[in-house]
Amino acid sequence: MAQDHAALPTKPTEIVPTPVRPGIDLEINGEHFRHTGDPAMPLLWYLRDVLRLDGTKYGGEHGDGGADLVLVNGKATSAITTPMSKLAGKQVTTVEGLANGKGDLHPLQQAFIDEDAIGCGYCTPGWLIASADLLNRIKEPSDNDIDALPNLCRCGCQTRVRKAIKRAAATMKQGAKA
Ligand code: FES
Structure with missing residues (x-):
């Protein structure tokens, strides 16, 4: 069925949609990222599923055993129990970021x-x-x-x-x- 365009405004309305979420800016292995998804998303899933940095491992929902550790501002931190909402302005280093980027291992x-x-x-x-x-x-x-x-x-x-x-x-x- 044809749409009735006559009802549409002829001038721009000046309505500017506000983003649903402003985003969470953080640094991962020296690069800037902005997460605009669910702020409750655990860092581990952001690393593995969004960025495909799969060096950090899942060791259970409480992070027991330390397989999910990353450095947050230089301190070992569980990536599964840390939501993205806690990481605004933080520097994250994963196992992929330990080496110096010039081919030398840590x-x-x-x-x-x-x-x-x-x-x-x-x-x-x-x-x-x-x-x-x-x-x-x-x-x-x-x-x-x-x-x-x-x-x-x-x-x-x-x-x-x-x-x-x-x-x-x-x-x-x-x-x-x-
Ligand atoms: S659990 Fe296999 S090397 Fe540590």
């Missing part, structure tokens, strides 16, 4: 390879993020410091993880002197 990534601290690998991104946070706080962590991290590895790599973190700490100390 000392922790290299140390995990060198110490063969990766079994199935599912928990590894979380370990790397938690360890980066740890080494920001404690330059030479003890076994107790490492064991206090919330991460779980069901492949039994903990002993090699300890060695890897200590190796990375030594590399970073050496790098700081150079």
Whole structure:
């Protein structure tokens, strides 16, 4: 059926629709993003489903085991329990952003390879993020410091993880002197 256009206004109405949501601006791995979807969306799903950054893993709805850790303003934070609404103006670093972007691995990534601290690998991104946070706080962590991290590895790599973190700490100390 033909539409009756006669009823439509002939001049622009000056009605400017307001966006439904203003958006949440944040930085992820050094790039700016604006999330305009549901503010309650967990960061983990934004990373994995929207940005396709799938290094960060799902470890349950409470983030147990640390597989879902990312750095938020440098602090290890659960991506599944952090909604996008809490991230306005924040800087997020995922495991993909740990390396320097010039092809060099982060000392922790290299140390995990060198110490063969990766079994199935599912928990590894979380370990790397938690360890980066740890080494920001404690330059030479003890076994107790490492064991206090919330991460779980069901492949039994903990002993090699300890060695890897200590190796990375030594590399970073050496790098700081150079
Ligand atoms: S390497 Fe498999 S769970 Fe840690």
